[in-house]
Amino acid sequence: MAQVFIASCPVCGAEINLTDPVVREVVECSDCGTELEVVEINNDKIVLAEAELEGEDWGQ
Amino acid sequence: MAQVFIASCPVCGAEINLTDPVVREVVECSDCGTELEVVEINNDKIVLAEAELEGEDWGQ
Amino acid sequence: MFIVVKLGGKVIDQALAQVINDLSSLVNEHEFVIVHGGGKQVTEQAERMGVKQKFIVSPSGFRSRYTDEETIKIYQMVVGGLINKKIVLELAKQGIKAVGLTGLDGFLLKAKRKKKVKSVVGNKVLIVEGGYTGKINHVNKEILEILLKEGYLPVIAALALGEENEPLNVDGDRAAANIASALSADALLILTDVEGIKDAKGRFIKEIRGCEIEPVLKEVGYGMKKKVLAVKEALRGGVLKAIISSGFRSNPVTKALKEENCTVVRNVGENT
Amino acid sequence: MFIVVKLGGKVIDQALAQVINDLSSLVNEHEFVIVHGGGKQVTEQAERMGVKQKFIVSPSGFRSRYTDEETIKIYQMVVGGLINKKIVLELAKQGIKAVGLTGLDGFLLKAKRKKKVKSVVGNKVLIVEGGYTGKINHVNKEILEILLKEGYLPVIAALALGEENEPLNVDGDRAAANIASALSADALLILTDVEGIKDAKGRFIKEIRGCEIEPVLKEVGYGMKKKVLAVKEALRGGVLKAIISSGFRSNPVTKALKEENCTVVRNVGENT
Numbered sequence: 221m222a223q224v225f226i227a228s229c230p231v232c233g234a235e236i237n238l239t240d241p242v243v244r245e246v247v248e249c250s251d252c253g254t255e256l257e258v259v260e261i262n263n264d265k266i267v268l269a270e271a272e273l274e275g276e277d278w279g280q
Numbered sequence: 281m282a283q284v285f286i287a288s289c290p291v292c293g294a295e296i297n298l299t300d301p302v303v304r305e306v307v308e309c310s311d312c313g314t315e316l317e318v319v320e321i322n323n324d325k326i327v328l329a330e331a332e333l334e335g336e337d338w339g340q
Numbered sequence: 341m342f343i344v345v346k347l348g349g350k351v352i353d354q355a356l357a358q359v360i361n362d363l364s365s366l367v368n369e370h371e372f373v374i375v376h377g378g379g380k381q382v383t384e385q386a387e388r389m390g391v392k393q394k395f396i397v398s399p400s401g402f403r404s405r406y407t408d409e410e411t412i413k414i415y416q417m418v419v420g421g422l423i424n425k426k427i428v429l430e431l432a433k434q435g436i437k438a439v440g441l442t443g444l445d446g447f448l449l450k451a452k453r454k455k456k457v458k459s460v461v462g463n464k465v466l467i468v469e470g471g472y473t474g475k476i477n478h479v480n481k482e483i484l485e486i487l488l489k490e491g492y493l494p495v496i497a498a499l500a501l502g503e504e505n506e507p508l509n510v511d512g513d514r515a516a517a518n519i520a521s522a523l524s525a526d527a528l529l530i531l532t533d534v535e536g537i538k539d540a541k542g543r544f545i546k547e548i549r550g551c552e553i554e555p556v557l558k559e560v561g562y563g564m565k566k567k568v569l570a571v572k573e574a575l576r577g578g579v580l581k582a583i584i585s586s587g588f589r590s591n592p593v594t595k596a597l598k599e600e601n602c603t604v605v606r607n608v609g610e611n612t
Numbered sequence: 613m614f615i616v617v618k619l620g621g622k623v624i625d626q627a628l629a630q631v632i633n634d635l636s637s638l639v640n641e642h643e644f645v646i647v648h649g650g651g652k653q654v655t656e657q658a659e660r661m662g663v664k665q666k667f668i669v670s671p672s673g674f675r676s677r678y679t680d681e682e683t684i685k686i687y688q689m690v691v692g693g694l695i696n697k698k699i700v701l702e703l704a705k706q707g708i709k710a711v712g713l714t715g716l717d718g719f720l721l722k723a724k725r726k727k728k729v730k731s732v733v734g735n736k737v738l739i740v741e742g743g744y745t746g747k748i749n750h751v752n753k754e755i756l757e758i759l760l761k762e763g764y765l766p767v768i769a770a771l772a773l774g775e776e777n778e779p780l781n782v783d784g785d786r787a788a789a790n791i792a793s794a795l796s797a798d799a800l801l802i803l804t805d806v807e808g809i810k811d812a813k814g815r816f817i818k819e820i821r822g823c824e825i826e827p828v829l830k831e832v833g834y835g836m837k838k839k840v841l842a843v844k845e846a847l848r849g850g851v852l853k854a855i856i857s858s859g860f861r862s863n864p865v866t867k868a869l870k871e872e873n874c875t876v877v878r879n880v881g882e883n884t
């Protein structure tokens with residue numbers, strides 16, 4: 221069964237629902253639009269941080 | 281036991297003794313000094329030809 | 341005209357002789373620079389060496405090689421050594437003084453390394469290390485101008501130098517676009533295995549203005565997406581026109597320059 | 613001074629950073645061209661690809677790779693792609709504008725292919741096909757002069773173009789000697805893994821005149837034989853001196869140019 225976690229956006233503080241999260245997953249905050257990375261999962265605590273990402277159009 | 285064949289130099293006609301010759305073998309005529317190649321061995325007949333050779337100091 | 345020609349992997353594999361033969365008939369009239377990648381051959385040679393190749397797909401559909409430290413070395417060998425020299429030798433047969441370079445030589449191509457990128461894995465988007473891949477941010481046109489001035493035809497392998505002087509895998513189409521921009525080329529010619537761009541309904545696009553290219557970008561599959569992106573960058577960089585054309589026909593360079601059966605994107609509209 | 617430096621395979625493998633670091637301290641004072649081969653790495657990579665390498669030994673003791681069609685491709689990849697760019701990247705780290713070339717580029721090195729050669733097999737001497745190997749008979753110094761004039765340091769992989777524009781494996785030491793002659797270099801510096809030449813009694817030769825080198829050729833083993841032959845050719849071609857020296861010490865280039873603990877062969881005697 222899918223497990224849903226609740227975390228808060230480190231940028232705007234909004235609540236974010238995460239279904240079966242995994243570390244390194246990227247989610248977008250629906251309030252402020254910031255791309256966030258799941259950096260830690262500790263029991264029922266989820267730590268999110270702003271994702272530092274590159275464009276998508278790299279190498280060949 | 282070693283088998284000795286007798287052939288003649290295509291350059292000077294001198295007799296050349298060959299022990300257990302093989303095709304592509306290189307021998308030097310002791311009379312004229314030409315480098316010769318064994319091009320054919322047919323029963324007891326040996327065909328010699330002038331060897332077209334490069335220097336020895338090729339590639340790495 | 342001064343033309344930057346990008347040769348696709350399949351063209352190099354299967355149609356190189358006819359392309360170079362045609363090109364050699366045009367060198368008195370035009371000036372050329374050739375750019376190439378060689379992804380498919382890298383995969384082949386790497387697997388021959390027992391190094392399994394991984395690919396990542398970004399959320400908007402760009403598929404890229406995951407280039408680890410071992411793979412970038414194989415990349416240098418195959419793209420910089422094997423493919424680059426294959427093209428140089430083919431030009432030499434036509435009496436053309438070609439000089440093969442990689443973007444690593446003479447600080448020709450500098451790139452910003454992609455540290456972290458998004459990769460679609462199942463139904464999730466994950467962050468992965470970018471590996472040895474980068475996006476070109478500088479072209480040292482000096483070395484190319486020196487060679488061109490003296491009558492040498494540069495053949496450039498899509499590799500670039502990172503900020504720590506590490507080798508990086510860069511996209512060949514975009515490398516060609518960057519070089520065409522830096523040299524203010526009259527045309528960028530992308531020779532590939534299809535006739536040109538088709539829209540979402542499968543209709544062939546014969547001619548299009550640069551300012552109209554944005555919607556096309558959304559309609560094409562990921563193979564063509566990078567080419568359209570490269571075209572967009574080349575035109576933004578001042579290149580007069582970009583041609584996407586097939587290398588699999590007789591006189592493929594001559595026909596493309598005559599704009600026969602290919603897609604031509606012209607630098608008119610927002611840039612004029 | 614204008615110096616052609618030949619880097620040996622072991623030096624490139626194990627001591628490249630210190631050699632290039634030292635060389636970079638000398639680029640304001642001297643002009644350099646670097647030449648390299650890379651036989652050992654070709655063997656390694658070929659075997660990794662499942663291509664067993666064969667060697668042939670000539671009647672007078674020269675040992676050479678038997679270069680078939682598959683091997684010459686691996687040779688291009690490893691020597692032209694991997695090793696050449698490794699040296700270019702190391703120079704780039706020192707801020708030096710290096711341009712890596714092979715002898716195939718810009719008709720730089722032309723060679724006569726060895727069609728048939730002698731190989732010692734057991735107690736017989738057999739004729740074998742020469743494969744893709746050759747002996748250099750022309751250097752296009754123009755491309756090197758163009759680069760040098762503009763401040764670029766050429767790094768040259770020992771590959772040459774045959775008469776049918778096929779790639780040929782050529783000896784790295786002799787390639788360096790030919791390039792040094794063509795460019796009328798002041799010195800040819802062969803950096804290797806030994807201190808210099810020893811005579812038949814194992815005595816180190818510190819200095820020798822070019823005209824006295826013939827007997828030395830008969831005394832040395834086959835590894836050194838090719839180097840002595842290269843030295844002989846360089847001096848005959850007008851190079852002022854040749855230095856055989858170790859790359860495995862601190863400041864190996866500086867010390868060699870100061871003639872510390874190495875073999876120096878001077879162009880005096882028959883040539884003066």
Ligand SMILES: [Zn+2]
Pocket residue numbers: 229230231232233234249250251252253254
């Ligand atoms: Zn937020």
Ligand SMILES: [Zn+2]
Pocket residue numbers: 289290291292293294309310311312313314
């Ligand atoms: Zn005779």
